[in-house]
Amino acid sequence: MSIEVNNIHRIKPIASYIVVKVLEETKTTSRGILLPNSKESPQKGEIISVGPGKKSESGQLKEIDLKQGQVVVFGEYAGTLIAQDESSKYLLIKEEDVYGTYE
Amino acid sequence: MSIEVNNIHRIKPIASYIVVKVLEETKTTSRGILLPNSKESPQKGEIISVGPGKKSESGQLKEIDLKQGQVVVFGEYAGTLIAQDESSKYLLIKEEDVYGTYE
Amino acid sequence: MSIEVNNIHRIKPIASYIVVKVLEETKTTSRGILLPNSKESPQKGEIISVGPGKKSESGQLKEIDLKQGQVVVFGEYAGTLIAQDESSKYLLIKEEDVYGTYE
Amino acid sequence: MSIEVNNIHRIKPIASYIVVKVLEETKTTSRGILLPNSKESPQKGEIISVGPGKKSESGQLKEIDLKQGQVVVFGEYAGTLIAQDESSKYLLIKEEDVYGTYE
Amino acid sequence: MSIEVNNIHRIKPIASYIVVKVLEETKTTSRGILLPNSKESPQKGEIISVGPGKKSESGQLKEIDLKQGQVVVFGEYAGTLIAQDESSKYLLIKEEDVYGTYE
Amino acid sequence: MSIEVNNIHRIKPIASYIVVKVLEETKTTSRGILLPNSKESPQKGEIISVGPGKKSESGQLKEIDLKQGQVVVFGEYAGTLIAQDESSKYLLIKEEDVYGTYE
Amino acid sequence: MSIEVNNIHRIKPIASYIVVKVLEETKTTSRGILLPNSKESPQKGEIISVGPGKKSESGQLKEIDLKQGQVVVFGEYAGTLIAQDESSKYLLIKEEDVYGTYE
Numbered sequence: 001m002s003i004e005v006n007n008i009h010r011i012k013p014i015a016s017y018i019v020v021k022v023l024e025e026t027k028t029t030s031r032g033i034l035l036p037n038s039k040e041s042p043q044k045g046e047i048i049s050v051g052p053g054k055k056s057e058s059g060q061l062k063e064i065d066l067k068q069g070q071v072v073v074f075g076e077y078a079g080t081l082i083a084q085d086e087s088s089k090y091l092l093i094k095e096e097d098v099y100g101t102y103e
Numbered sequence: 104m105s106i107e108v109n110n111i112h113r114i115k116p117i118a119s120y121i122v123v124k125v126l127e128e129t130k131t132t133s134r135g136i137l138l139p140n141s142k143e144s145p146q147k148g149e150i151i152s153v154g155p156g157k158k159s160e161s162g163q164l165k166e167i168d169l170k171q172g173q174v175v176v177f178g179e180y181a182g183t184l185i186a187q188d189e190s191s192k193y194l195l196i197k198e199e200d201v202y203g204t205y206e
Numbered sequence: 207m208s209i210e211v212n213n214i215h216r217i218k219p220i221a222s223y224i225v226v227k228v229l230e231e232t233k234t235t236s237r238g239i240l241l242p243n244s245k246e247s248p249q250k251g252e253i254i255s256v257g258p259g260k261k262s263e264s265g266q267l268k269e270i271d272l273k274q275g276q277v278v279v280f281g282e283y284a285g286t287l288i289a290q291d292e293s294s295k296y297l298l299i300k301e302e303d304v305y306g307t308y309e
Numbered sequence: 310m311s312i313e314v315n316n317i318h319r320i321k322p323i324a325s326y327i328v329v330k331v332l333e334e335t336k337t338t339s340r341g342i343l344l345p346n347s348k349e350s351p352q353k354g355e356i357i358s359v360g361p362g363k364k365s366e367s368g369q370l371k372e373i374d375l376k377q378g379q380v381v382v383f384g385e386y387a388g389t390l391i392a393q394d395e396s397s398k399y400l401l402i403k404e405e406d407v408y409g410t411y412e
Numbered sequence: 413m414s415i416e417v418n419n420i421h422r423i424k425p426i427a428s429y430i431v432v433k434v435l436e437e438t439k440t441t442s443r444g445i446l447l448p449n450s451k452e453s454p455q456k457g458e459i460i461s462v463g464p465g466k467k468s469e470s471g472q473l474k475e476i477d478l479k480q481g482q483v484v485v486f487g488e489y490a491g492t493l494i495a496q497d498e499s500s501k502y503l504l505i506k507e508e509d510v511y512g513t514y515e
Numbered sequence: 516m517s518i519e520v521n522n523i524h525r526i527k528p529i530a531s532y533i534v535v536k537v538l539e540e541t542k543t544t545s546r547g548i549l550l551p552n553s554k555e556s557p558q559k560g561e562i563i564s565v566g567p568g569k570k571s572e573s574g575q576l577k578e579i580d581l582k583q584g585q586v587v588v589f590g591e592y593a594g595t596l597i598a599q600d601e602s603s604k605y606l607l608i609k610e611e612d613v614y615g616t617y618e
Numbered sequence: 619m620s621i622e623v624n625n626i627h628r629i630k631p632i633a634s635y636i637v638v639k640v641l642e643e644t645k646t647t648s649r650g651i652l653l654p655n656s657k658e659s660p661q662k663g664e665i666i667s668v669g670p671g672k673k674s675e676s677g678q679l680k681e682i683d684l685k686q687g688q689v690v691v692f693g694e695y696a697g698t699l700i701a702q703d704e705s706s707k708y709l710l711i712k713e714e715d716v717y718g719t720y721e
Contacts, residue, residue, distance in 0.1 A: 003147075003176075003205070011176060013203040014168065042595050042607070044518075051203070052168075056572040057159035059166075063574075065529065065567075073518075073526060073597065073607070080145050080202065082176065092145070092176070092202045099595065099607045100528040100566070102518070106250075106279075106308070114279060116306040117271065154306070155271075160262040162269075183248050183305065185279065195248070195279070195305045209353075209382075209411070217382060219409040220374065257409070258374075263365040265372075286351050286408065288382065298351070298382070298408045312456075312485075312514070320485060322512040323477065360512070361477075366468040368475075389454050389511065391485065401454070401485070401511045415662075415691075415720070423691060425718040426683065463718070464683075469674040471681075492660050492717065494691065504660070504691070504717045557698050557710070559621075571675040578677075580632065580670075588621075588629060588700065588710070614698065614710045615631040615669070617621070 003083045008090050011082065013051035016064060016095040020045035020072065020079070021088060042073050044102060048090065064095050071102040106186045111193050114185065116154035119167060119198040123148035123175065123182070124191060145176050147205060151193065167198050174205040209289045214296050217288065219257035222270060222301040226251035226278065226285070227294060248279050250308060254296065270301050277308040312392045317399050320391065322360040325373060325404040329354035329381065329388070330397060351382050353411060357399065373404050380411040415495045420502050423494065425463035428476060428507040432457035432484065432491070433500060454485050456514060460502065476507050483514040518598045523605050526597065528566035531579060531610040535560035535587065535594070536603060557588050559617060563605065579610050586617040621701045626708050629700065631669035634682060634713040638663035638690065638697070639706060660691050662720060666708065682713050689720040 003011065013019055022045045047070045053063035066072065078097035083090040106114065116122055125148045150173045156166035169175065181200035186193040209217065219225055228251045253276045259269035272278065284303035289296040312320065322328055331354045356379045362372035375381065387406035392399040415423065425431055434457045459482045465475035478484065490509035495502040518526065528534055537560045562585045568578035581587065593612035598605040621629065631637055640663045665688045671681035684690065696715035701708040 010206050011203050012206055014201055017202050019203070042597060055165055055168075057165060058161070058163050058573075060573050062570055062572065065570075075595075080178075082145060082202075098529060099532050099597075100526050100534070103525050103527055113309050114306050115309055117304060120305050122306070158268055158271075160268060161264070161266050183281075185248060185305075216412050217409050218412055220407060223408050225409070261371055261374075263371065264367075264369050286384075288351060288408075319515050320512050321515055323510060326511050328512070364474055364477075366474065367470075367472050389487075391454060391511075422721050423718050424721055426716060429717050431718070467680055467683075469680065470676070470678050492693075494660060494717075557700060573676070575676050577673055577675065580673075590698075613632055614635050614700075615629050615637070618628050618630060 005083045005085045005088055005090065008048060008083050011049065011092075013049055013092065015051050016054040016062075017051045018064070018066065018072075018093050018095060018098070019048040019050075019082070020074070020091050020093055021048055022091060023071065041076050042099060043076055043078070044071060044073055045091065045093075046071050050095075054095075066095065066098065066101070072098045073100050073102055074098045108186045108188045108191055108193065111151060111186050114152065114195075116152055116195065118154050119157040119165075120154045121167070121169065121175075121196050121198060121201070122151040122153075122185070123177070123194050123196055124151055125194060126174065144179050145202060146179055146181070147174060147176055148194065148196075149174050154198075157198075169198065169201065169204070175201045176203050176205055177201045209296075211289045211291045211294055211296065214254060214289050217255065217298075219255055219298060221257050222260040222268075223257045224270070224272065224278075224299050224301060224304070225254040225256075225288070226280070226297050226299055227254055228297060229277065247282050248305060249282055249284070250277060250279055251297065251299075252277050257301075260301075272301065272304065272307070278304045279306050279308055280304045312399075314392045314394045314397055314399065317357060317392050320358065320401070322358055322401060324360050325363040325371075326360045327373070327375065327381075327402050327404060327407070328357040328359075328391070329383070329400050329402055330357055331400060332380065350385050351408060352385055352387070353380060353382055354400065354402075355380050360404075363404075375404065375407065375410070381407045382409050382411055383407045415502075417495045417497045417500055417502065420460060420495050423461065423504070425461055425504060427463050428466040428474075429463045430476070430478065430484075430505050430507060430510070431460040431462075431494070432486070432503050432505055433460055434503060435483065453488050454511060455488055455490070456483060456485055457503065457505075458483050463507075466507075478507065478510065478513070484510045485512050485514055486510045520598045520600045520603055520605065523563060523598050526564065526607075528564055528607060530566050531569040531577075532566045533579070533581065533587075533608050533610060533613070534563040534565075534597070535589070535606050535608055536563055537606060538586065556591050557614060558591055558593070559586060559588055560606065560608075561586050566610075569610075581610065581613065581616070587613045588615050588617055589613045623701045623703045623706055623708065626666060626701050629667065629710070631667055631710060633669050634672040634680075635669045636682070636684065636690075636711050636713060636716070637666040637668075637700070638692070638709050638711055639666055640709060641689065659694050660717060661694055661696070662689060662691055663709065663711075664689050669713075672713075684713065684716065684719070690716045691718050691720055692716045 079091035079093035177200045182194035182196035285297035285299035383406045388400035388402035486509045491503035491505035594606035594608035692715045697709035697711035
């Protein structure tokens with residue numbers, strides 16, 4: 001399945017899912033040092049939409065502490081590809097995949 | 104086992120199960136870019152019926168926040184095939200397999 | 207161990223176990239389309255008897271929401287064979303193996 | 310280690326353990342149909358003694374709902390052999406291994 | 413590491429650990445039937461000392477229901493060898509490894 | 516993805532994540548004894564920033580007991596590389612990866 | 619990473635971690651019986667410092683029931699090597715790795 005990039009806003013994530021637009025960054029630092037790839041190298045992306053949060057077994061809601069527009073750092077292998085064109089790529093990731101925000 | 108497509112309404116999912124009719128979409132975007140398949144590519148489907156929700160160990164019911172008629176995005180490998188004919192395909196999936204709705 | 211088919215009523219399932227009589231259905235739809243077997247193909251069966259339900263660690267009972275006589279759809283590989291003759295087959299399955307009822 | 314069959318009464322199971330005497334049954338039905346062994350084929354046995362039940366993390370006791378003298382149906386590979394002679398075989402099994410009683 | 417057999421009393425097990433002296437028994441019954449070893453064959457041992465019991469996550473203590481001097485039946489592969497000489501063998505086992513007592 | 520070393524302060528870890536600057540130490544002791552590498556050899560690093568702590572299923576916050584500026588000892592294979600240049604290396608690690616502080 | 623043996627006191631374990639100085643003991647008993655190594659052979663060590671204890675998900679602290687100066691018996695493969703010289707070896711282990719104390 002794939003969704004048109006310009007239809008991405010029609011996806012409303014549920015539970016602790018988050019739609020992010022991937023902000024590509026070359027894997028070498030500005031002074032040309034290629035990151036040793038033995039360690040996982042995280043991704044950066046902008047939040048397009050967030051789910052309502054996850055319900056515990058007893059039905060209690062744990063909201064997501066992230067908002068639309070924030071830039072987040074998340075796992076290299078995280079998420080599901082839902083839309084892509086020449087210039088942009090969108091993923092569905094989970095809140096648990098996020099390490100931090102980039103301000 | 105297989106069920107006649109026109110008998111699909113006779114299936115009443117229990118717990119957090121959901122019956123969906125798969126809405127097939129070609130795997131390339133409108134401008135012909137084939138999605139790189141290394142990542143999982145989710146499916147889209149319309150909800151036919153939802154279970155009552157899952158009971159916790161202590162018997163507390165956690166209802167499903169999805170309704171009949173909604174279009175959902177869910178995992179590529181999710182679910183069990185329960186009915187199929189030339190033009191349609193029905194799966195039994197779990198609420199946990201759903202990433203979001205498509206409105 | 208095997209039990210005579212006509213002694214099946216002597217089995218009283220405990221906890222969340224259920225005795226079902228398997229209702230065999232050919233794997234192709236009426237118009238001869240063979241179900242692609244890559245996906246799991248669930249089974250259909252009639253409930254003969256249900257256990258009292260499962261006790262949580264703290265001793266609280268979570269009853270089974272299914273009754274004798276209901277037809278259920280359950281996992282292809284679920285259950286234990288307890289009795290069989292030329293025309294019928296009986297399994298012990300768990301409530302968690304059931305996807306839904308067929309009404 | 311092995312225990313004399315006539316000393317079996319000296320074993321007091323703890324927690325959710327149960328001592329059973331295995332009641333052997335040939336694996337074919339009376340009309341000679343050999344059970345297809347692809348599925349697990351459960352065992353039948355008579356309860357000799359039951360443990361007091363299992364304590365939860367918080368120390369709450371969950372008693373066993375089975376009694377001495379009942380005949381139970383349990384998993385083919387369940388349990389530990391503790392005593393055996395020419396005519397009888399005794400196992401230590403867990404309550405969770407039991408599918409149902411045979412009345 | 414090994415501890416002198418005559419220093420075994422200096423070991424104070426913590427949590428749900430138990431020190432046992434293994435009571436060896438030949439693996440054949442008195443009438444010479446060698447136990448089929450396909451099943452696990454449990455061990456028998458005398459309790460030398462027991463730990464105070466295990467604390468749950470919330471700090472609640474679940475005491476051990478076994479006492480010094482009792483003879484217990486426990487798993488064949490359970491425990492850690494802590495002391496041994498020509499005539500005796502001592503193990504550190506966990507309460508969860510014990511199936512029952514032998515009275 | 517990689518972040519400029521001088522932008523490291525823009526990363527705000529979430530949940531129980533921590534940004535550390537790795538303080539490299541040769542693997543041999545001052546008197547030249549090379550540590551046998553069969554055991555894991557932990558890393559040392561200075562805390563740059565800590566997340567707010569992790570929320571339990573019921574939404575209760577468990578704060579991190581570590582602060583910016585503390586030097587911590589953590590697992591050899593822990594963490595994700597997020598920034599590096601000729602003289603410094605920054606990782607995102609989890610609180611659970613930390614063994615202790617070095618004062 | 620390695621720490622000077624004379625700096626070992628600068629390590630403050632967190633959560634349920636414990637710093638121990640390993641007290642080596644030959645693997646044979648005084649009368650020369652080599653311990654059969656098929657079973658795990660635990661280690662003995664003196665406690666140098668203990669962490670504050672582990673916080674449960676709900677933030678409740680479960681303190682460690684062990685103190686500086688006690689000699690403990692712990693798993694053969696437990697822990698992380700943090701400092702070593704010709705005559706001494708220090709490990710970081712977890713409370714769960716400890717079987718008992720040696721008094």
